Amino acid sequence: MRQELQGVIVAxxxxxxxxWVGGVESFVSETGSWAAxxxxxxxxxxxxxAKQGPWAALVxxxxxxxxxxLSHAALHGPFAFMLLAAAAIWLAWWERHANATP
Structure with missing residues (x-):
């Protein structure tokens, strides 16, 4: 068991x-971060x-x-995804109300 654990740690x-595929500052990490x-x-x-949303939600x-x-680890990641969710909910609400008014 100890040898298996050591193998996992090394891997x-x-x-x-x-x-290329490692953690912070690897090619994949940096490319994904900038793509996001x-x-x-x-x-x-x-x-x-296209005037499809309030400017504050788009900000x-x-x-x-x-x-x-910047980072998807704590605390950056949870905060970023909270803002993403808030923007998505706000835009969905805005679209629903924009389409409901004649």
């Missing part, structure tokens, strides 16, 4: 410190220019992406 440490920010910023910009969306780009 996890090797994966975590790998410059780009996605939220571009989605917010597209909705803003929340962009800020959520920026915070997620």
């Amino acid at each position: 996890l440490n090797a994966t975590w410190s790998d410059p 920010f780009a996605m939220t910023a571009l989605a917010a910009a597209a909705r803003f220019f 929340l969306l962009g800020v959520a992406g920026w915070i997620l780009q």
